[in-house]
Amino acid sequence: MKRVIEVRNLNAGYRRLQILFDVSASFARGKINVIVGPNGSGKSTLLKSIFGLTTIYSGSITLDGIELIGKAPHEIARIGVAYLPQTENIFENLTVNENLRMAGYVLERDELDERIEEVAELFPVIKRYWRRRTGMLSGGERQMVAMAMALIRKPKVMLFDEPTGGLSPKIANEVISKIVELRDSMDMTIILVEQNAKKALEIGDHAYLLVSGRLVFEGGCRELLKHPQLASLYLGVSG
Ligand SMILES: Nc1ncnc2c1ncn2[C@@H]1O[C@H](COP(=O)(O)OP(=O)(O)O)[C@@H](O)[C@H]1O
Ligand SMILES: [Mg+2]
Known part of the structure; x- marks a missing residue:
């Protein structure tokens, strides 16, 4: 293997x-x-x-x-490597959109927009709650956003x-x-x-x-x- x-x-x-x-x-x-x-x-x-x-x-x-x-x-x-911690893996005062931009801050603007489009395909919650503060989302929805954040930089692991x-x-x-x-x-x-x-x-x-x-x-x-x-x-x- x-x-x-x-x-x-x-x-x-x-x-x-x-x-x-x-x-x-x-x-x-x-x-x-x-x-x-x-x-x-x-x-x-x-x-x-x-x-x-x-x-x-x-x-x-x-x-x-x-x-x-x-x-x-x-x-x-x-x-x-992308690491999704056990707790506090999201900025609750920021919107879904802002969280994703924070997670991908090292990327160029165009690439970041492209990556956000891609992860939004996998995580529908992103488009649904685009401008909502993540603190307002349910636990499951927050976890989906956190996973999308981990994915934004195309990690290997x-x-x-x-x-x-x-x-x-x-x-x-x-x-x-x-x-x-x-x-x-x-x-x-x-x-x-x-x-x-x-x-x-x-x-x-x-x-x-x-x-x-x-x-x-x-x-x-x-x-x-x-x-x-x-x-x-x-x-x-x-x-
Ligand atoms: N930041 C830290 N400083 C000191 N000890 C810690 C810290 N984080 C965890 N520990 C201790 O390390 C041990 C293993 O913890 P952890 O790796 O979180 O276990 P698990 O995830 O398997 O429940 C525990 O005894 C815990 O108290
Ligand atoms: Mg643990």
Whole structure:
């Protein structure tokens, strides 16, 4: 399988507090790579490490062979990574239009207009609420705008941290379907952290299980779902 992001022997955390221990994982191109694990196991920290937001003690993280460690988040974004944080991923005081322009501020005006047209095809909510403050939108609609913002610079890889958090099951399903659509229609590489492990593993391709900052499983999503011990221990599904 084709790898796009390679994490090698990563030790990382926040200043002197180490959270990730010797994590090695490779994420596949054009696939949905699902990271699961108990609360506090370091899932968000792994995504933040890829995006240059943690303290790295040792290890390597490459995107198509380019070392990301030591680069600032804006450089990592320029290289082709989009990161959708777990919370506060949108400017609630700005309109949908303003949010998209903010997300694409590095682009030339013409290119930005073109990109906005393209993402609006995928996310109808954009045209519907073009001039509305995003703070007025529902949770699901806000999440769609946030995904569109992440997409605006044509990233190679999208990192999603619990994009369905706090949403009703129906809306959560719509968000998940949108992520599947990104993979299938754009061949996007996605790294997805999900609280609803079962749902994510059902639609995902590759699975990574983090427990207490260590990677304890890497393999197929089906394989993890059916794993006799791990599934019942960590995923709340009977194997
Ligand atoms: N900014 C931070 N500073 C210090 N510790 C943090 C910070 N963010 C998270 N942590 C700690 O790191 C550990 C792992 O957190 P996190 O990666 O958010 O786990 P998960 O996403 O799997 O729930 C937790 O113990 C958490 O308290
Ligand atoms: Mg988290």
